[in-house]
Amino acid sequence: MNPIYFDLDGTLTNPKPGITRSIQYALRKLDHEAPSEDELIWCIGPPLLASFKKLLGTDALADAAILLYRERFADIGLFENEVYPGIEATLSVLAGQRRRLFVATSKPSVYAERIIDHFKLRGYFERVFGSELDGTRSDKTELLDYALKAAQVDPAAATMIGDRSHDMVGARGNGMTAIGVLYGYGSREELLAAGAHQVCTTPQELLDHTG
Numbered sequence: 001m002n003p004i005y006f007d008l009d010g011t012l013t014n015p016k017p018g019i020t021r022s023i024q025y026a027l028r029k030l031d032h033e034a035p036s037e038d039e040l041i042w043c044i045g046p047p048l049l050a051s052f053k054k055l056l057g058t059d060a061l062a063d064a065a066i067l068l069y070r071e072r073f074a075d076i077g078l079f080e081n082e083v084y085p086g087i088e089a090t091l092s093v094l095a096g097q098r099r100r101l102f103v104a105t106s107k108p109s110v111y112a113e114r115i116i117d118h119f120k121l122r123g124y125f126e127r128v129f130g131s132e133l134d135g136t137r138s139d140k141t142e143l144l145d146y147a148l149k150a151a152q153v154d155p156a157a158a159t160m161i162g163d164r165s166h167d168m169v170g171a172r173g174n175g176m177t178a179i180g181v182l183y184g185y186g187s188r189e190e191l192l193a194a195g196a197h198q199v200c201t202t203p204q205e206l207l208d209h210t211g
Contacts, residue, residue, distance in 0.1 A: 001097055003099065003100040003153045003158045004102070004161060005103070005161070006161050007104065007162035009184075010044055012084065013081050013084065016044060017077075018077030018078060019044050021077060022072040023055075030065060044164075045164035046164065081115060081119075085203075086202055090204060091121070095123075100153070102125055102128070103128040103130075104129045104143055104160065105143075106166070107131065108133050109128065111130070127150070129150070140170030141169065141174065144170045144174045155176050156175055160174075162179075163183075164185060164191075168195045169194050171195070181200050181206070
């Protein structure tokens with residue numbers, strides 16, 4: 001059975017309040033105007049440093065913002081989050097099929113591990129792959145290359161499931177099957193343009209495309 005890698009934010013869990021409020025916190029600490037939570041949705045999924053560079057304009061300010069973001073996210077924002085309806089049922093079916101399941105997220109591993117444990121999803125996954133706090137492996141193509149090799153998985157037999165373009169680009173860049181989900185933060189157009197082989201509306205629908 002083909003191994004499956006799941007993105008975290010926007011795919012397994014809905015992290016909107018925690019991420020957007022922590023971004024607002026960082027921006028205000030830097031005396032910068034903070035957009036609304038809805039206006040910051042585009043920041044969910046891609047590497048955060050790049051998003052802060054777009055918001056603030058310079059590398060130095062983006063680096064400062066990351067540290068401020070983590071002040072709030074590490075203790076509060078991490079848990080302003082919820083598992084999407086239907087995810088646990090889908091994971092249960094896949095686990096019952098003895099599938100090898102992994103998490104592959106641009107989020108730092110130290111946070112991803114805590115989120116997976118907090119929502120009691122650990123039992124479904126063989127391993128959680130994330131970036132380092134210094135930004136190493138925050139690029140999804142690089143992360144998946146590492147995750148495939150570390151788990152000794154043949155890319156041609158593996159599937160990546162995610163909600164944003166960088167998930168699809170990372171999968172295609174490593175020769176994996178790319179499946180996009182529409183209940184997260186990416187549009188059908190974004191996912192297909194980035195190379196998604198399939199696009200699913202619900203977690204349940206994933207079962208029809210991961211055989």
